[in-house]
Amino acid sequence: MPILVQKYGGTSVGSIDRIKNVAQRIIEKKLEGNKMVVVVSAMAKTTDQLLDIAYQLSKRPPKRELDMLLSTGEQTSIALLSIALNELGHEAISFTGPQVGIKTTGIHTKSRISEIDGTRIQNALNEDKIVIVAGFQGINENDDITTLGRGGSDTTAVALAASLNAECQIFTDVDGIYSVDPRLYPKAKKLDTICYEEMLEMASLGAGVMHTRAIELGEKYNVPIYVSSSINNKKGTMIKESDNMMEGPAITGMAINNDEAMISLNHVPHNIEFIASIFDALAKKSINIDMISQTSPKNNQVSISFTLPKEDLLEGKEILNSYIHQYPEIHLTVHKEITKLSVVGIGMRSQSGVAAQMFMLLAEENIPIHMVTTSEIKISYVIQPEDQQKAIQKIAETFDL
Amino acid sequence: MPILVQKYGGTSVGSIDRIKNVAQRIIEKKLEGNKMVVVVSAMAKTTDQLLDIAYQLSKRPPKRELDMLLSTGEQTSIALLSIALNELGHEAISFTGPQVGIKTTGIHTKSRISEIDGTRIQNALNEDKIVIVAGFQGINENDDITTLGRGGSDTTAVALAASLNAECQIFTDVDGIYSVDPRLYPKAKKLDTICYEEMLEMASLGAGVMHTRAIELGEKYNVPIYVSSSINNKKGTMIKESDNMMEGPAITGMAINNDEAMISLNHVPHNIEFIASIFDALAKKSINIDMISQTSPKNNQVSISFTLPKEDLLEGKEILNSYIHQYPEIHLTVHKEITKLSVVGIGMRSQSGVAAQMFMLLAEENIPIHMVTTSEIKISYVIQPEDQQKAIQKIAETFDL
Structure with a gap:
């Protein structure tokens, strides 16, 4: 009999009725002839409530104790789901992570799975x-x-599927992966499949359906991951290996991020050590710089722009000011409201000219571009938020997203 | 440095402020030069809330899953208390029962501690x-x-104290053991000491301060248990070995129980097998019979009275009716409202005539007695509830309780 690993998120088990509903869905799959292993998250909001209490007691609670605290959320869910299944006449047994030998390594609250002993x-x-x-x-x-960080239940599910040589299904509050966030572009298409690499880029760009590490793990052990809704029965999306189609679409999806700000520095002396020291100072404060562009030197001066999370803007500015005061000619500009628009597609590898085509499309709509960065399967543009909707519309229609 | 085991109940850690207060108290004791081991219960009401959800999902949730569920309550408390202590600058570390090797045996929800490995x-x-x-x-x-049953945290604390060869302090929402429940007799004295045997009798009579099994464990391993309030700093009560005073008081305490009912059977044939079969049938339904009295036979008939928990009265009556219909002469009377008044004192062993003195006192107040049973260190009387207050007053004053 095949083993099927299913994962249900916090919203899916967020109430008595939803737990009963999930129990029914599990039983259906069992009756279809599967051995069922089900991973559940804490009931919706539980984790936030526990964190809230912890931070009322301490601004910096020890991470080991936070893990002790937060892990109760999932323990509650598994017991309740098991009770619901037994009530429906199907014998079920719940296990904590430690009980089924999910060994981890690394720091508390952000541990990584090192090993699973599936005997129990x-x-x-x-x-x-x-x-x-x-x-x-x-x-x-x-x-x-230990805990695995936000969304870590996805990782648990994929890791279990890998260790049990099983299929993996992730049930969540969206019904699959869309080419564009449907809240931004209601005509967006749901994808039947997406490859691990594309999904990784989409996830890291903020398409928050799946935990990045879960996708990495799926890729590493080649576990196909099916993502769909726990509420309805609509067809979801399969995340799997690229099937290396030569003539696949250039662009699979588009991601929009409004959580970053942009800082521009003009008249910066073209001194590589000085420039490096700025970014080093930002890195030491764990400020996560994303896009960086630098002009070529002119009069031995360069312009540098980069994006950083809005929440780090204040701290970032302070660090920069402490560096640039020695060069009064440097001019610092902050763009607090920007839109980062990224297109992702494994097809870019074989199809050239996608960046050029994008420039053309934005030019046709008179949309100024503040920054561009490219990687093998992704191009990101910084534009003004007021142009966001126009850009989404144009690109989605052109590439049939 | 001596090890001190303290236990704080659910009310003591029932809010953010109370957790902070408990943390302060623990630090004081540490600064006095103790190595501190602290046992905590689930925050007040947590266990009931979890049970409520479980019973919404199932009328008969599997006990293993209930244990999985309920154990999250204490796990939450220990993490929060540890966070509060660390915030106050004192390094603390929380452990679940399994993590410190508290091995148990027996059925789920009512397990017993078999062994503790104190290494961690x-x-x-x-x-x-x-x-x-x-x-x-x-x-x-x-x-x-597994869990140890209601109030099991007391047992955990005493067991840890025994295994660590430590002192044991139980902090609760009352400030010690009183000779009489102060809600019934406001002039009641708080006891400085009480011996294990007396405390066991008092606890089993419903003086609900301490978990019976914790006292048994204290007696077995000779761990003195200090009971006092977690809110104020009033002197509490030490439960310890009897110091075998020859001239101690005859009566240490009095307990009142209004949760039982009495059934009387008159004109019962003096047939020992028949009588035994009645009590056997009640026992098989787990109906806990407490006091039993039987008159000596007259015309080959006897009268039997016994007490049972009020909640079992209906079921008890049904069972009895199915037995006595073969003897239409048997007459069944139910006394739903009774007061069971018990006096307890290890001094009864060396001082005779306590029962006689009690009869005298009740007679002086014109209080009819419906039943009496005696044991080595306890005498219990069934009286009418309307005489309860009069009896308490008279006995407490006479024996200086």
């Missing part, structure tokens, strides 16, 4: 039980409870 | 950390999480 799960499956596993958590080399 | 606690204490342990929970031979 296999034994329970052989006794014809439905196995419910707490997502998001594991146990480290000190026998301490 | 000792290591943490040697690193000068305050150790916070989840009460009420352990791990059984299948590596499943």
Whole structure:
């Protein structure tokens, strides 16, 4: 009998009725002839409520104790789902991450799975039980409870699927992966498939459906991941290996990010050590710089622009000011409201001219571009927020997204 | 440095402010030169809320899954208390029952501690950390999480104190053990000490301050247990070995129980097998019979009275009716409202005539007695509820309670 790993997110188990509904869906799949392993997250809002209490007690709660606290959320969910399944006449058994040997490594609240010992799960499956596993958590080399960071339940599910050689289905509050966020472009198409690399770029650009590490893990162990809705039965999206189509579409999806700001520095002395020291100072404060562009030198001066998370803008400006005061000629401009628009597609590898075509499309709409960066399968543009809707419309229609 | 085990109940950690207050109290004791091990319960009401959700999902949730669910309550408390202590600058580390090797045996939701491996606690204490342990929970031979039943955190604390050779302090929402429930007799005296046996009798009579099993464990391993308030700093009560005073008071305390009913059967044939079969049938339905009295036979008939929990009255009556219909001469009377008044004192062993003195006192007040049972250190009387206050007053004044 094949093993099927399903994962249900916090919204899917957010109430008594939803838990009952999830139990029904699991039983259907079992009756179709699958051995069922189900990963669940904490009930919606639980994690935030627990964090809120912790931060009322301390501005900097020890991360080990946060893990102890947060892991109770998933433990509650698994027990309740197991109770619901047993009530419906199907024997189920719940396990915490530590109980099924999900070994982790790395710092608390951001641990990584190092190893899974599936023996207890296999034994329970052989006794014809439905196995419910707490997502998001594991146990480290000190026998301490650890968590995997936000969205870590996805990672748990994919890791279990890899270790059990099983299929993996992620049920969430959206019904699949769309080429463009449907809230921004209602005509967006749902994708039947997307390859790991494209999905990774989309996820890191803020298409928040899936945890990035889960996709990396899927890619590493070649576990196809099916993403769909836990509420309806619409067809979802399969994340899998690229099928290396020579003539695939150039662009698979578009992602919009409004959470970044842009800082421009003009009349910067063309001194590579000085420029490096600025970015080093920002990095040391864990400010995550995304796009960077630098003009070629003119009168031994350059212009530099880069984007950073809006929440780090204040701190970033302070750091910069402490550096540039030695060069009074440097002029600092902040663009707090920008739109980062990115297109992603594995087809870019084989099809040239996508960047040029994008420039053309934006020019046709009179949309000024403030910055551009490109990678192998992604191009990102910084434009003004007021041009965002026009740009989405034009690009989505042209590339049939 | 001596090790001190403290236990704080659910009310004591029932809010952010109370958790902070408990943290302060723990630090005071540490600064006095103790190695601190602290057992906490789930925050007030948490356990009931979790049970409520579970019973919304199922009328008979599997006990293993209930244990999985309920154990999250204490896990939340220990993490929060540890966060509060660290915030105050004192390194603390929280452990679940399983993490500190509290091995249990027996059925889920009512497990018993079989063994404690104190290594992790000792290591943490040697690193000068305050150790916070989840009460009420352990791990059984299948590596499943178990709980010890209501009030089990007291048992955890006493068991830890026994295994660490430490003092044990139980902090709760009352400030010690009183000779009589102060709500019934406001002039009641707080006891400085009470011996294990007396405390066991008092606890089983419904003086609900301490978990019976915790007292048994204290007696078995001779761990003195200090009970006092977590809110104020009033002197509490020490539960310890009897100091075998020859001239101690005959009566240490009085307990009142209004949760029982009495059933009387008159004209019962003096047939020992028949009578035994009645009590056997009640026992098989787990109806807990407490006091029993039987008159001596007259015309080959006897009268039997016994008390049982009010909540079992309906079921008890049904069982009895199915037995006595074969003897139409048997007459069944139910006394739904009764007061069981018990006096307890280890001094009864050496002082005779306490029962006689009690009869005298009640007679002086014209209080009819419906039933009497005696044990080595306890005498219980069933009286009418309307006489309760008069009886308490008279007895408490006479014996200086």
